[in-house]
Structure formats: C-alpha cells, structure tokens
Amino acid sequence: MSALLGNKVVVVTAAAGTGIGFATARRCMEEGATVVISDYHARRLGEAADRLEREFGSRPLTLGCDVTNQEHVDGLIAGALDAHGRIDVLVNNAGLGGTADVVDMEDAAWDRVIDVTLTATMRCMRAALPSMIANKGGVIVNNSSVLAWRAQKGQAHYAAAKAGVNALTRCAALEVAEHGVRINAVAPSLAMHAFLHKVTTPELLAELEGREAFGRGATPTEIANIIVFLASDLSSYMTGEIVSASSQHP
Numbered sequence: 559m560s561a562l563l564g565n566k567v568v569v570v571t572a573a574a575g576t577g578i579g580f581a582t583a584r585r586c587m588e589e590g591a592t593v594v595i596s597d598y599h600a601r602r603l604g605e606a607a608d609r610l611e612r613e614f615g616s617r618p619l620t621l622g623c624d625v626t627n628q629e630h631v632d633g634l635i636a637g638a639l640d641a642h643g644r645i646d647v648l649v650n651n652a653g654l655g656g657t658a659d660v661v662d663m664e665d666a667a668w669d670r671v672i673d674v675t676l677t678a679t680m681r682c683m684r685a686a687l688p689s690m691i692a693n694k695g696g697v698i699v700n701n702s703s704v705l706a707w708r709a710q711k712g713q714a715h716y717a718a719a720k721a722g723v724n725a726l727t728r729c730a731a732l733e734v735a736e737h738g739v740r741i742n743a744v745a746p747s748l749a750m751h752a753f754l755h756k757v758t759t760p761e762l763l764a765e766l767e768g769r770e771a772f773g774r775g776a777t778p779t780e781i782a783n784i785i786v787f788l789a790s791d792l793s794s795y796m797t798g799e800i801v802s803a804s805s806q807h808p
Contacts, residue, residue: 562790564590567642569634571625571650571682574602576748578701579651581778582785583618584610589786591647593618594638598625625652625678628685634651635685647684647789650679650700651746653719657712668715675719680726682740691737698789700727700743701769704804720745724800740797742788747804748775776803 568586573579574597583595587610595610595618597603603620611617621643623634639643654674658667679700690696705713706720723743731741748770784803787793 561590561793562786563647565651566591566646566789567594567638567644568592568647568649568789569594569596569638569686570649570651571596571634573597574599574606576778578746578781579649580606580609581782582649582651584613585782585786586647587614587618589790592642593633594621594641595619595622596623596634598623601707608785625682626673628681631678631681631685634682637691639689645686645689645696645711647697647699648682649785649789649807650682650698652678652682653701653703653716655713655716658715659712660714661775663715669776671715672719672722675716675724676722679723683726683730687734687739690739691734695738697739697789698730698741699785700741701785702727702743702800704745704747704802705806706745706800727800735797740793742793742796743796743800744781744784744788745800745802745804746776746781747802749778749781749803770804775804 563586565723567776568591570579570583570593572581573595583593586593595603596607600622603622607617607620621634621637623630635645652669652674656667656671683698701713703720703725705717706724710717727741727743734741781803784801788796789799
C-alpha cells in the first residue's frame with residue numbers, strides 16, 4: 559500500500575462485523591493509520607479487533623459505544639484522545655434502516671432510524687470537532703446513501719435521515735473550513751455484506767443488484783477505498799461534498 563494515512567489516528571464507528579465499518583478500519587490500517595474501532599456490540603467488536611490483530615500484528619484500540627447515548631460518544635472521543643493524543647480522522651459509519659410505508663410508520667421506528675443515522679452523526683461530530691479545531695486540522699467522513707436523493711418505497715425514514723446527513727455534512731463543512739477541518743460524505747448505492755443478507759430477502763437483493771450498471775452491488779472494501787481517499791490528503795481541497803458510490807442506472 560501507499561501509506562496514504564501514515565501517522566494518522568483514525569476513529570471508525572460501527573466497525574464490528576463484516577460491513578463498511580470493518581472494511582474501512584482494515585483499509586486504514588493497510589494505509590498506515592493508527593485505528594480506534596468502536597461499536598455497541600462488545601463481542602463482535604472484540605472479534606473485529608482479533609481479526610485485525612492477526613492480519614497486521616497490532617491490535618487497534620476498541621471502545622464500546624452506543625452512538626445514541628451522548629455520554630458514550632463523549633467517552634469514545636475522550637478515550638481515543640487519551641490513548642493517542644489526537645484524532646486526525648473520524649469516520650461516522652453508524653446507521654440503521656428498516657422497511658415501513660409512511661401510512662404504517664410508528665413514531666418509535668421513525669425516531670430510532672433518525673436517532674441512529676442522523677442525530678448520532680451530529681453527536682459524534684460535535685464531540686470530535688473541538689479537538690480538531692484546537693489542532694487546526696482534521697477530517698470527518700460521514701456515511702450517507704443514494705437514497706438521500708433517490709426514492710424507494712418503504713424507506714422514507716432512512717432516506718430522510720440520509721438526506722439530513724448530507725445537509726449536516728455541507729453546513730458543518732462551511733462552519734469549520736477556516737480551522738483547517740474538512741467534512742465530506744460517501745453515498746453508497748448497494749454495498750453487499752453479510753448483515754444485509756440477514757435483513758433483506760434474496761428476491762429484493764437480486765432486484766437491487768439488477769439495477770446496478772455492473773449487475774452487482776459494491777463490496778464493503780470498494781466503499782472503504784472511497785472513504786480512505788476522502789480521509790487522505792489526496793482530497794485536500796474537497797469539503798462539503800457528497801461522493802456518490804453508485805453504478806445504478808435509471
């Protein structure tokens with residue numbers, strides 16, 4: 559690898575399991591970063607650290623965090639700062655979906671998706687930005703979705719949350735640009751991973767893959783590559799941008 563993130567401290571939320579978060583942590587370590595991984599699921603978080611340690615010979619710091627809890631978020635940022643002295647990159651990967659038409663939408667389902675996907679992104683940014691501003695530099699990469707601007711039945715809550723992530727990204731980027739901090743987002747179309755197969759029927763997955771120009775969904779690593787680019791100095795003049803990672807045709 560090219561050490562795009564050499565000497566960088568990177569914090570990745572929702573990094574357990576086999577999805578984009580874990581792939582991002584792995585790619586960041588490949589590019590020379592010191593990585594802190596976080597998740598609300600303690601066992602899977604430990605297993606993720608074990609896998610990374612076996613591959614790279616060093617174990618990333620693990621910090622459990624429920625991103626809907628401000629004390630947990632503050633503890634995550636404080637723990638990373640205590641261990642490494644600074645945070646150069648924050649990857650906000652946590653998100654939650656579901657399927658429900660608006661006519662059937664319950665407040666609890668709406669609130670949960672908005673809280674995990676949108677409000678938690680704001681919480682993590684709010685907690686990390688003071689140290690980045692003090693250090694006169696830093697990068698935040700938020701995980702969005704093409705559903706922020708593309709309609710799909712049953713996804714009103716998730717799409718609204720991701721549209722909010724885009725707006726949050728753009729507005730906050732302007733607020734902190736003068737401090738040398740950059741904020742961007744990646745918007746995947748369809749990223750295939752094990753958990754997706756658990757919550758989506760094979761028929762729907764086949765239909766969604768059929769809409770993609772390449773006839774398949776992206777791998778988590780393909781999305782992680784874009785995140786690494788946005789986190790690195792290769793994108794030093796990009797801020798407030800939403801990078802679509804979609805091959806989907808109309």
